[in-house]
Amino acid sequence: MSSNAAAAADTALFNPIRVGNITLSHRVALAPLTRCRNTAEHVPTDLTLEHYVQRASTPGTLLITEATIVHPKAGGWAHAPGIYNEEQVQAWKKIVEAVHARGSHIFLQLWALGRSADPALLTSEGNYPYVAPSPIGLSEESEHMPGGPTPRPLTIPEIREYVTWFGDAALRAAHPSLAYLHFIEPRMDGSGDAFISESSAGSGNDFARKIWAPRPFVSAGGYDGKTARYVADRYGDIIAFGRHFIANPDLPRRIKDDMEYNRYDRSTFYSVLEPKGYTDYPFAAVEAVREGLVAAS
Numbered sequence: 356m357s358s359n360a361a362a363a364a365d366t367a368l369f370n371p372i373r374v375g376n377i378t379l380s381h382r383v384a385l386a387p388l389t390r391c392r393n394t395a396e397h398v399p400t401d402l403t404l405e406h407y408v409q410r411a412s413t414p415g416t417l418l419i420t421e422a423t424i425v426h427p428k429a430g431g432w433a434h435a436p437g438i439y440n441e442e443q444v445q446a447w448k449k450i451v452e453a454v455h456a457r458g459s460h461i462f463l464q465l466w467a468l469g470r471s472a473d474p475a476l477l478t479s480e481g482n483y484p485y486v487a488p489s490p491i492g493l494s495e496e497s498e499h500m501p502g503g504p505t506p507r508p509l510t511i512p513e514i515r516e517y518v519t520w521f522g523d524a525a526l527r528a529a530h531p532s533l534a535y536l537h538f539i540e541p542r543m544d545g546s547g548d549a550f551i552s553e554s555s556a557g558s559g560n561d562f563a564r565k566i567w568a569p570r571p572f573v574s575a576g577g578y579d580g581k582t583a584r585y586v587a588d589r590y591g592d593i594i595a596f597g598r599h600f601i602a603n604p605d606l607p608r609r610i611k612d613d614m615e616y617n618r619y620d621r622s623t624f625y626s627v628l629e630p631k632g633y634t635d636y637p638f639a640a641v642e643a644v645r646e647g648l649v650a651a652s
C-alpha cells in the first residue's frame with residue numbers, strides 16, 4: 356500500500372458501525388438510486404441483481420435500494436421496482452440473499468410517488484387517480500416533469516390507506532424497524548455537480564443529527580473520498596454515495612486505497628433495462644488494488 360493509501364485508510368470512514376441489529380465494516384454506503392432496470396410489471400431483474408451484487412463486493416457494505424413502490428396506486432414510475440406482490444418479493448429475496456452471501460447488507464427504500472407520478476402511467480396501470488399530499492404540481496424547474504399537472508389532494512381515508520401500504524410493504528421486506536435516517540446535504544449551487552467544500556461538509560444537517568443522536572446518521576450529496584473522510588471523522592456518519600457508486604462498483608475499496616474513480620455517464624442513468632451504464636463499469640485491476648496504485652479502467 357502506498358503512503359497516500361495508508362493515510363486515506365486511516366479514518367473513521369473505515370471503522371465498523373452498528374446499525375439496528377447489523378454491524379457494517381465501514382461507512383461508505385450505496386445511496387438509493389432509481390435506475391429503471393426492472394420489468395414493466397415492476398419486478399427486479401437479473402440485471403438488478405447483478406448491479407447490487409457488484410456493489411456488495413466489499414464485505415460489510417450497506418446498500419440502500421432504489422425507491423420501491425409500496426402499492427400500485429402509489430406508483431407511476433415506469434420500470435421502478437415494487438414490493439406489493441409475491442413475484443416482486445421473491446425477486447428481492449434473491450437479491451438480499453446474494454448481497455448477504457458477499458457479507459454485505461441491504462435496506463429497501465419504500466416509495467409512494469405523489470406528484471412525481473406519471474398520470475398517464477397511473478391511468479394505464481389501473482385507472483388510478485393522480486394524487487399527492489397537497490394540490491401542488493411539479494415546478495417548471497423540475498427535471499422529471501416540468502410544470503406538470505396539479506394532483507388531487509389525498510383524502511383522510513386515503514392517507515390512512517397509505518399508512519397501511521407502508522406498513523405492509525415494510526413487513527413484506529422483513530425490515531419493519533426504521534434503522535436509519537437519510538438526509539440530503541444542501542448543495543453549494545444548483546448545477547448538480549458541485550462538491551460541498553470540506554469546511555462546510557456535513558454541517559447543514561446538524562439539527563437533524565442532534566435529534567437523531569445517538570442513532571446512526573446517513574449523509575449524502577456531493578461527497579468524494581476526501582469530504583467523506585472529513586465528515587465521518589467529525590460526526591461519525593455513514594456516507595452514502597450516489598453517482599460515484601453508479602460508476603464504481605468497488606467504490607469503498609477505491610476510497611480506502613485512494614484510487615481514481617471511473618467517471619459516471621449521466622446519459623445512461625435511466626436507460627430502461629440496459630446493461631450499459633449499469634453493470635458494465637469496470638472494477639479496479641487486482642494488481643492496482645494490491646499495490647495501492649491508480650485504478651485501471
Ligand SMILES: Cc1cc2nc3c(=O)[nH]c(=O)nc-3n(C[C@H](O)[C@H](O)[C@H](O)COP(=O)(O)O)c2cc1C
Nearest residue numbers: 386387388389421422575576577578596597598624
Ligand atoms: C440516477 C439517480 C437516481 C436517484 N434515485 C433516488 C431514489 O430512488 N431515492 C432517493 O432517495 N434518492 C435518489 N437519488 C438521490 C441519491 O440517493 C443521492 O442522494 C444523490 O445522488 C446525491 O448523492 P451523490 O452526490 O453522491 O450522487 C437519485 C440520484 C440519482 C443520480
